Amino acid sequence: MDPLSRRRLLTGLATTSALVAAGCTPPERPTLVEGSSTTTTFPRFGQVLRGPAESEPITAEAIEATEPTVDQSIVATALVPEVEVFTSIGGTVSHRMANPTPTNGPLVFLTTDNEPDWHQVLLPVRPNGSLGWVRNADVTLATHNYRIRVDLADFRLRVLERNVTIFDTVAGVASNNSPTPGGRYYITELLAPTIADSVYGSFAYGLSGFSETFQTFNGGPGQLGIHGTNSPETLGTAVSAGCIRLHNDDVARLVTFLPLGVPVDVA
Numbered sequence: 001m002d003p004l005s006r007r008r009l010l011t012g013l014a015t016t017s018a019l020v021a022a023g024c025t026p027p028e029r030p031t032l033v034e035g036s037s038t039t040t041t042f043p044r045f046g047q048v049l050r051g052p053a054e055s056e057p058i059t060a061e062a063i064e065a066t067e068p069t070v071d072q073s074i075v076a077t078a079l080v081p082e083v084e085v086f087t088s089i090g091g092t093v094s095h096r097m098a099n100p101t102p103t104n105g106p107l108v109f110l111t112t113d114n115e116p117d118w119h120q121v122l123l124p125v126r127p128n129g130s131l132g133w134v135r136n137a138d139v140t141l142a143t144h145n146y147r148i149r150v151d152l153a154d155f156r157l158r159v160l161e162r163n164v165t166i167f168d169t170v171a172g173v174a175s176n177n178s179p180t181p182g183g184r185y186y187i188t189e190l191l192a193p194t195i196a197d198s199v200y201g202s203f204a205y206g207l208s209g210f211s212e213t214f215q216t217f218n219g220g221p222g223q224l225g226i227h228g229t230n231s232p233e234t235l236g237t238a239v240s241a242g243c244i245r246l247h248n249d250d251v252a253r254l255v256t257f258l259p260l261g262v263p264v265d266v267a
Contacts, residue, residue, distance in 0.1 A: 056142060056143045056144070057140070057141065057142050058074065058141045058142060058143050059141065060114065060116070060117070060119075060136045060141065063114050063141070064114070064116070069143075069145060069162070070145065070162040070163050071145050071146075071147055071160065071161070071162050071163045072143055072144075072145055073110060073111075073143065073144055073145070073146070073147070073261060073262070073263055074110075074111040074114065074119075074141055074142070074143050075108055075109070075110060075111070075141070075142050075143070075144065075259070075260065075261030076108065076109040076110075076111050076119050076121055076134060076139035076140070076141055076261075077106055077107070077108050077109075077139060077140050077141075077142065077260075077261075078097075078099035078106065078107040078108070078138060078139055079099075079137075079138055079139055079140055080099065080138045081098070081099055082096050082097065082098055082099065083096070083097045083099060083107060083134055083138050083139070084096055084134070084135070084138070085097060085121075085123065085132035085133065085134055086132060086133040086134070087132065087133070088133060089115060089118045089133055091133070094132055095123065095125060095132060097123075101188070101189065103189060103191065103206075105188075105189040105190075105191075106260070108186075108188060108260045108261050109121035109122060109123070109124075109134065109139070109186075109261070110122045110186035110208070110261050110263060111141075112131060116136075117135065117136045117137070118133050118134070118135060118136060119133065119134050119136060119139065119141075120132070120133050121133070121134055122184070122185075122186060122208060123208070124186075124188050124207075124208035126210050126215075126221070128181055128183055128185070128208075128209045128210060128212070129183055129184070142259075142261075144259050144261070144262065145161055145162045146159060146160070146161055146258060146259070146262045146263075147159070147160045147161075147163075147262065147263045147264075147265065148160075148187075148226075148258075148262055148263065148264040148265070149264075149265045149267075150171065150173075150180075150226075150244055150264065150265070150266045150267070151267060152173045152174070152179075152180060152182075152266065152267065155170055155171050155172070155173060155235070155236045155237070156168065156169070156170065156171060157169055157170075157171040157226070157244060157246060157250075159254065159258070167250075167253070167254070169246060169247065169250045170235050170236045170247075171235060171236075171244050171245060171246055172229065172234045172235045172236065172237055172238075172239050172240055172244070172245030172246075173237075173238055173239070173240065173244060173245075174238060174239075174240045174241065174242045174243070175238045175239060175240065175241070176238060177213070178211065178213040178214065178240075178241045178242055179212075179213070179242075180211075180224065180240075180242050180243070180244065180266055181209065181211070181212045181266070182266050182267050183209065183265075183266060184263055184264070184265050184266075185207040185208045185209040185224065185263075185264045185266065186207070186208050186261055186262060186263050186264060187205050187206070187207060187208075187226075187258065187259075187260050187261060187262045187264065188205075188206045188207060188208050188260065189205070189206040189260065190203065190204070190205055190206075190255065190260065191203070191204050191205075191206065192204075197230045198228075198230060199229065199230055199231075200225075200227045200228060200229070201227055201228015201229045201230060201245075201246070201248045201251060202228045202248040202251060202252050203227065203228055203248075203251045203252060203254075203255050204225050204226070204227035204228070204251075205225055205226040205227065205251075205254075205258075206223060206224075206225050207223065207224040207225055207226065207264055209223075209224045209266075210222050210223055210224060211223075211224065211241070211242040213241075213242065214241070214242070222241075222242065224242055224243055224244075225243045225244070226243065226244045226246065226251070226264070227243060227244075227245065227246070227251065228245070228246055228247065228248040228250075228251045228252075229245040229246070229247070229248070230248075232247050232248070235247060244266075
């Protein structure tokens, strides 16, 4: 049952995790949880659980001076209220992206290239795989060595650290009439529902990608996600409208160590 509509969000039948799929703004702005600190929650919905990537900080100068480690990713987290994204270094502005995001989480990007004073990043926009350039002065950088691989045909989700599989579990994937598009995405946010036994389970990760079947879906843009489920019997089957479903215990384990900005390869 993903994505969900804005109408159902406002009736209280859905939780904040549905914002991952529907891309909706809650009716009141919640307070962000920075790391492990305590904060208020979304009214009736849930809470943002993770702020900027909880990984090793790094400077732009250090990127130029050192060799990357195995499977290293560099995450750029916005420092300014609005990040201008450029088509090229010093080119025209293609997007202006708000920080915090509509669900009041931090705006993060996965970098794909780094030049003096600039970073090329994967964007959480349509079309999937869109790239742009952001200024070094507008972001802070951090690194990690995690990667998620989703094998749709095998119904598996694997987490790799330094190219070694450290987590391997069964997943529910999209049905044939609304397939999850293959490609590289990244984790943009982590949300938790406040309603017990939610269709989104215990936690939901928002991804940078979008459904190619549903340009809109009942009021939302059809953002992809990785989340728990209240129907574990559906795992190992093609059942969703685009998202990846996990057992609640599995997604709860991922929450304990995965930062934002983790690459997600879907094939």
